Amino acid sequence: MNSRRSVYQRIAVALGTFGALVALAAGQAGAAKDAPKTVKDELLVQFKAGVARDRAHADVKNEGAAPADEIQQLRVKRIKVNPANIDKVKARLAKNPRVTYVEHNHLAERSSTPNDPSYGSQWHFPKIAAPQGWDISTGSSTVDIAIIDSGVDPYHPDLSGKLLPGWNFLNGTSDTHDVRGHGTAVAGCAAAKTNNGAGVAGVSWNSMIMPLVVLDANDYASYYNIAQAITYAVDHGVKVINISIGGSSSSSTLQNAVNYAWSKGALIFASAMNTGTSTPYYPAACTNVVAVAATTSADARAGFSNYGSWITLSAPGEAIYTTNNGGYYGTWSGTSFASPITAGLAALVWSVNPTLSNAQVIDLMKKNADDLGTTGFDQDFGHGRINVYKSLSAAKNAIAVADTTAPAVAITSPTGGATVKGTASVSVSASDNAGVTKVELMVDGKLFAADTTAPFSFSWDSATVADGSHTLSATAYDAAGNVGRSGEATVSVMNAQTPTNTTVPTVTTTTDTSAPDTKFTSPSNGVTVYNKATLSINAADNVGVTKIYLFIDGQLEATAIGTSSLTFTWNCRKATAGAHVITTKAYDAAGNVGTASITIYTY
Numbered sequence: 001m002n003s004r005r006s007v008y009q010r011i012a013v014a015l016g017t018f019g020a021l022v023a024l025a026a027g028q029a030g031a032a033k034d035a036p037k038t039v040k041d042e043l044l045v046q047f048k049a050g051v052a053r054d055r056a057h058a059d060v061k062n063e064g065a066a067p068a069d070e071i072q073q074l075r076v077k078r079i080k081v082n083p084a085n086i087d088k089v090k091a092r093l094a095k096n097p098r099v100t101y102v103e104h105n106h107l108a109e110r111s112s113t114p115n116d117p118s119y120g121s122q123w124h125f126p127k128i129a130a131p132q133g134w135d136i137s138t139g140s141s142t143v144d145i146a147i148i149d150s151g152v153d154p155y156h157p158d159l160s161g162k163l164l165p166g167w168n169f170l171n172g173t174s175d176t177h178d179v180r181g182h183g184t185a186v187a188g189c190a191a192a193k194t195n196n197g198a199g200v201a202g203v204s205w206n207s208m209i210m211p212l213v214v215l216d217a218n219d220y221a222s223y224y225n226i227a228q229a230i231t232y233a234v235d236h237g238v239k240v241i242n243i244s245i246g247g248s249s250s251s252s253t254l255q256n257a258v259n260y261a262w263s264k265g266a267l268i269f270a271s272a273m274n275t276g277t278s279t280p281y282y283p284a285a286c287t288n289v290v291a292v293a294a295t296t297s298a299d300a301r302a303g304f305s306n307y308g309s310w311i312t313l314s315a316p317g318e319a320i321y322t323t324n325n326g327g328y329y330g331t332w333s334g335t336s337f338a339s340p341i342t343a344g345l346a347a348l349v350w351s352v353n354p355t356l357s358n359a360q361v362i363d364l365m366k367k368n369a370d371d372l373g374t375t376g377f378d379q380d381f382g383h384g385r386i387n388v389y390k391s392l393s394a395a396k397n398a399i400a401v402a403d404t405t406a407p408a409v410a411i412t413s414p415t416g417g418a419t420v421k422g423t424a425s426v427s428v429s430a431s432d433n434a435g436v437t438k439v440e441l442m443v444d445g446k447l448f449a450a451d452t453t454a455p456f457s458f459s460w461d462s463a464t465v466a467d468g469s470h471t472l473s474a475t476a477y478d479a480a481g482n483v484g485r486s487g488e489a490t491v492s493v494m495n496a497q498t499p500t501n502t503t504v505p506t507v508t509t510t511t512d513t514s515a516p517d518t519k520f521t522s523p524s525n526g527v528t529v530y531n532k533a534t535l536s537i538n539a540a541d542n543v544g545v546t547k548i549y550l551f552i553d554g555q556l557e558a559t560a561i562g563t564s565s566l567t568f569t570w571n572c573r574k575a576t577a578g579a580h581v582i583t584t585k586a587y588d589a590a591g592n593v594g595t596a597s598i599t600i601y602t603y
Helices: 004-015 053-062 083-094 132-134 182-191 225-236 252-265 335-352 358-367 388-397
Strands: 036-049 064-070 076-080 100-112 146-149 210-212 220-222 239-244 268-269 289-295 313-317 320-322 328-332 407-414 423-433 435-444 445-450 457-461 468-478 483-485 489-493 517-522 530-541 544-550 553-560 565-571 578-588 593-600
Touching: 004 182, 036 053, 036 083, 036 182, 036 225, 036 252, 053 064, 053 076, 076 225, 083 100, 100 225, 100 252, 132 388, 146 182, 146 225, 146 335, 146 457, 182 210, 182 320, 182 335, 182 388, 220 225, 225 239, 225 252, 252 268, 289 335, 313 335, 335 388, 358 388, 388 423, 407 468, 407 483, 407 517, 423 435, 423 468, 435 457, 445 457, 445 544, 445 553, 483 553, 517 578, 530 544, 530 578, 530 593, 544 565, 553 565
Parallel strands: 146 210, 146 239, 239 268, 268 289, 289 313, 517 593
Antiparallel strands: 036 076, 036 100, 064 076, 100 220, 320 328, 407 423, 423 457, 435 445, 435 468, 468 483, 468 489, 517 530, 530 565, 544 553, 544 578, 578 593
């Protein structure tokens, strides 16, 4: 019979090493790190706001590549490329003035190798003062947790009845069964059924779980699929997201997805990974992600846990007893399990005080963590090991501060007085205390295009306006609805050159005054809905629809840019019973607005 150590060595070989893997049972940190793995025939490209879809597709096809998919919220296209030419295509697209960035579709891996299954006590709950915290709150069924992983076992006795409809980004179906086992173990840490006389406990007893499948049969997940899952969770009303997956390559696409989630008020928790080094792993090291390191029962940093200046918090991650695939239970180790334990605490905080912003929730968790190691922040434990009781006690008394600060916004390029011709790149700087959700570029006071991801960059074809002076300005919005406006930058457009001794023809232009024909295709006006409602909008225009907004009771809930349709799933469980007014506004390039409204009822 092979030794335990040889078993883990064979597991590591089976998984493949993206970064260095750690033999957790033997407590050995990985050594050499392989080159980052990528999807060999794919690139991720973001075109600047204002670039028409047909123009972007033509640019891709001109490089011998083919558009495969798109995350419309992020304007990120996944394109197929001949692997032999991928570096050349990447370099050429990077020089395209209509492209913001182009990058490889990197692969991330799950962040742990499991210990042998065994039965034991859940030592970590007393360590983080969870029993005392549960006297304050055991969570709310209206605070959902998304598990971006390998799926969740829907028949497990501690998870059945707790799963929301999710999505499988590997095969494009709603089948979220766990074929690897990792996601089921992660989900149990965050929100297993508790106080039911069987099995194990989760941190947030009453939270519902949304399983989102991105890990493939080899335990790898593409960055593109992770970004898709983040936007899907946020668009379906989830505020707490856990990602126990990571890769050592940074990514603009991942950061854009994180920014999108943050701007919508969500919190993302990610495992720091298990190479025992200070190497940053992503998405954990992305800005506005809570990177979680693992601790032991002795409140030391687990030897396998990554560390560094990018760590936010720490939580128990060694010998964690949780749910196993197939209805079983077992002990697992890794930052994969420290992260959902921390995410479960965020769900409890929001259950106690749902008025808090995402920035206030994470600030509260950091300030009420138990300070381990060096006094104050340190690279082993971040701001400390989480404490459920202290965090929930503080949440009870916390006062949500209304955000009244408008974003600061300015046109940075071209500068006032500049002369432009042809396709001009327009850059806008926008910053906010909480986060900028959208920037609109105005040309001569009319909406040209909107950008929802930083850096805010637009591609403007100046040949579409007459030669002469034109003004550029920008408007920035934050999640609270505050609006910031830039000053005007006046530029001189000079495309045509009039020959001497030539009569310039008179050109008659027709002003577009036709608003988009906007309507709800579902649900019907006056219908009564329960649990969740799918809101579908269609808009048609004589020239083209540039954006669609969806409002619920006056609150902006969804935006679609550069498309004539919008679909949004509204989580009605969180709404008060009664009538709700759903309104949509569709804009065309001339600034004309088409509106439609329906009233639906919840109970």
